[in-house]
Amino acid sequence: MKVAVLTHAGGAHLSAYFSALAESKDCDEVVIADPDNHATDEATKLLGDKLTRSYPTYAELLEKESPKLCMVTMEARLAPQVIEAALESGSHVFAEKPGCVTLQQFEKLATLAESKHLHLMLAFANRANPESLIARKMIQQGRIGKVYSIDMHIVADQTRLTNPSYHGTWYADKTRAGGGHLIWLGIHWLDLGMFLTDTAIISASGAIANVGGQPISAEDSAVATLHFSNGMLGTLNSGYYLDAGYHTQIRIWGSMGWVNIDSTGTERMTWYENTGPKAKQLQTLESPIEPRGYSPFVAQVVTAIAHNAAPPITTQESLNALRTVFGIYEAAETGKLVQTGARPVAV
Numbered sequence: 458m459k460v461a462v463l464t465h466a467g468g469a470h471l472s473a474y475f476s477a478l479a480e481s482k483d484c485d486e487v488v489i490a491d492p493d494n495h496a497t498d499e500a501t502k503l504l505g506d507k508l509t510r511s512y513p514t515y516a517e518l519l520e521k522e523s524p525k526l527c528m529v530t531m532e533a534r535l536a537p538q539v540i541e542a543a544l545e546s547g548s549h550v551f552a553e554k555p556g557c558v559t560l561q562q563f564e565k566l567a568t569l570a571e572s573k574h575l576h577l578m579l580a581f582a583n584r585a586n587p588e589s590l591i592a593r594k595m596i597q598q599g600r601i602g603k604v605y606s607i608d609m610h611i612v613a614d615q616t617r618l619t620n621p622s623y624h625g626t627w628y629a630d631k632t633r634a635g636g637g638h639l640i641w642l643g644i645h646w647l648d649l650g651m652f653l654t655d656t657a658i659i660s661a662s663g664a665i666a667n668v669g670g671q672p673i674s675a676e677d678s679a680v681a682t683l684h685f686s687n688g689m690l691g692t693l694n695s696g697y698y699l700d701a702g703y704h705t706q707i708r709i710w711g712s713m714g715w716v717n718i719d720s721t722g723t724e725r726m727t728w729y730e731n732t733g734p735k736a737k738q739l740q741t742l743e744s745p746i747e748p749r750g751y752s753p754f755v756a757q758v759v760t761a762i763a764h765n766a767a768p769p770i771t772t773q774e775s776l777n778a779l780r781t782v783f784g785i786y787e788a789a790e791t792g793k794l795v796q797t798g799a800r801p802v803a804v
Contacts, residue, residue, distance in 0.1 A: 458483055458484055458485065458486075458525050458743040458762065459485075459486040459522065459523070459524045459525060459737060460478055460486070460487050460488075460525070460526045460527075460528060461487070461488050461489070461490065461491075461519075461522060461524035461527045461528065461543075462474065462478075462487060462488075462489045462490070462496075462500070462527075462528045462530070462593070463515045463518070463528065463529045463530075463531065463539050463543065464489070464491055464495070464529070464530045464531060464539065464721055465492055465493050465495060465531055465535070465586050466493040466495040466530070466747060467531060467535075467552070467626075467627050468496060468531055469530055470553060471496050471666070471766050472499065472503070473752045474528055474530065474751065474752075474755055475487075475499060475500050475503040475504055476503055476549050476752050477751070477752040477753070477756045477759070478504060478507065478755070479503050479505065479507060480573050481754075481755075481756050481759045481760070483760045483763035483764070484507065484759050484763070485507065485606060485716070486507060486509050486725050487500070487504050487507050487508050487509065488508075488509060488511070488512070488518055488522050488524065489508065489510075489511050489512070489518075490511075490512045490514060490515040490517070490518040491511060491512075491513075492513050492514055492515075494519050496516075497511050505611045510522070514739055515539050516542065517545075519542055519543065519546045519548075523546075523547070524548050524682030525544035525548060525762060525763070526548060526549045526550075526758070526759065527548045527549070527550050527551070528550075528551045528552075529543065529551070529552040529553065529556070530552070530553035530580075531553070532627040532633055532634075533555050533556065533557060533558050533569060533572060533627065533633065533634050533635050533640075534558050534627065534633045534635075535635070536552060536556045536557065537557050537562045537563070537565075537566060540552055540564075540566050540577070541566060541569065544552060544566065544570050544573060544575055545569070546570060546577070547573065548575070548764050549575050549576045549577075549578075549579065550570070550575070550576070550577050550578065551755070552577070552578070552579055552580065553579075553580050554579045554580055554581070554639070554640075554641070554645075554778075555579075555634075555640045555644065555779060555782070556579060556779075557635060557779070558632070558633070558634065559783075560634065560779055560780060560783040563677040563728035563775075563776060563779050567772050567775070567776045570772050570773060576762070576771070576772060577760060577775060578768055578769075578770045578771070578772070578775055579770065579775040579778065579779075580591045580751065580754070580755075581644075581645055581648040581649070581754075581770055581775075581778065582645075582750055582751040582755075582771060583646075583648075583649050583768055584648070584649065585754040585757055587742075587747075588650035588726040588742055589649060589652070589653065589664060589718070589726045591726065591727075591742065592709070592716050593652065593653050593655075595598045595716060595728065596653060596655075596709065596716070598661050600712075600713070600730055601709065601710075601711030601712075601713050601714040601716055601730065602712030602715065602731075603609075603712040603713075603735070604708045604709060604710070604711045605685065605689055605710045605711055605712065606690050606691060606709070607650050607653075607654065607683075607685075607690075607691035607707065607708070607709045607710075608691065608692050608706075608707075608709075608800065609646045609647075609649075609650055609692065609694070609706065609707045610693070610694040610695070610704065610705065610706050611642055611643055611645060611646045611693075611694075611695050611703070611704075612694070612695075612696055612697075612698050612699060612701050612703065612705070613638070613696075613697050613698075613699065613702075614697060614698075614699045614700060614701050614702060614703075615697045615698055616699075616701060617697070618677055618697055619671060624672055624673060628675070628691060629674070629675055630673070630674055630675060631671040631675045631676075632674070633673040634675055636665075636675055636693050636782065636786060637673070637677055637679075638675075638676060638677055638678065638679060638696050638697055639665065639676065639679035639780050639782055639785060640782050642695060642763060642777070643679055643695025643782070644781075644782050646693060646695070646705070646707065647693065647698055647714055647778050647782065648770075648774070648777075648778040649682075649707060649780070650683075650691060650693075650707060651685075651799075652774070653707070653709065654685065654687065654709065655687075655801070655802075656686045656689070656801060657685065657777050657797075657799040657801045657802070658683045658684070658691075658777070658784075658797055658799050658800055659685065659686050659796065659799060660683075660684040660759045660784070660793070660794055660797060661663040661681050661682065661683050661684070661784045661788055661794070661795055661797055662681065662785075662788045662793070662794045662795070663679060663680055663681035663682065663753050663785040663786075663789050664679070664680055664681075665679045665786065665789045666678045666679075668696070668698075669697065672675070677696055677697040678695070678696035678697070678698070679693070679694075679695045679696065680692070680693065680751070681693045681695075681785045681788070683781075686748075688798075691768055692712075703720060704720065704721050705719070705720040705721075706719045706721070713731045714728060714729045714731050715728060715729050716728040716729075721728060724741040724742060726741065726742035727736050727739060727741050727742075728740050748784075757769045773802050774802055775798065776799075777797075777799035777802070780797045780798050780799045781799055783797075784796070784798075
């Protein structure tokens with residue numbers, strides 16, 4: 458299968474994408490559109506002979522090539538027209554989030570993809586992490602019973618925001634990024650919360666702020682209360698607070714126990730069940746938890762598209778995450794509970 462990478466100097470996670478394509482047995486050719494000539498050297502190094510051609514514009518690439526899958530990693534403000542062109546050419550699209558700066562832009566793209574029976578997938582790589590898959594299966598099997606509530610936080614470093622060079626990037630500019638921490642990092646946990654519990658977030662309230670006071674127009678802090686389609690409630694704290702690194706956690710409570718995914722502890726996943734052979738014992742994940750991150754998720758996407766199988770994330774699931782993010786932004790602006798319009802996806 459031929460895969461196209463459409464990017465520029467603002468593209469994120471390219472090393473992981475190139476590495477995944479290099480290792481994938483289902484990808485035998487890669488072409489790239491790189492108008493800034495920013496990523497071609499790295500692509501050549503990581504892809505070797507798999508990289509066959511490089512183009513100065515995405516329009517020229519799409520005119521001359523027929524990739525089955527286009528990977529779009531670009532500044533959010535620039536991404537919609539590129540995604541649209543890729544879909545119009547008949548290619549499935551895997552896009553770096555958020556892929557837009559307004560919800561209306563992505564809704565239009567989702568409608569286009571579905572009308573052409575194509576997949577439009579956002580890069581929510583945490584879905585592929587081993588502990589995520591184990592926790593999801595555990596919940597589906599009913600091992601913690603009826604799910605009551607979910608508590609999530611995803612926290613990164615405030616340090617990056619104090620660097621003057623960061624102030625000029627698209628991530629720091631709401632008009633170029635669509636938002637700040639919530640749409641760049643918090644969105645991962647919103648999607649993962651829905652993925653783990655097979656639900657959709659149907660309404661939200663929230664608040665956003667620039668708590669660090671840096672000269673940026675995008676928020677560095679967001680909090681939200683969430684109402685899910687299965688009746689459960691949840692919370693999210695999404696922000697740049699630390700001096701270095703990340704703190705992330707998702708804890709899910711059910712009628713028969715709970716499960717916790719936590720990046721700060723010695724065990725990435727712990728859980729407790731009221732019944733079963735280890736009832737009322739604290740349990741931990743003992744199996745290997747690698748590989749993780751963007752590369753295995755990209756590999757899953759490539760394999761699914763190559764074999765016309767179900768992808769690890771659907772167009773509707775991608776849209777649900779963005780509907781939730783922009784719903785929280787609207788709630789923060791209006792001070793009202795907002796119906797997100799997200800829809801549950803059949804398992």
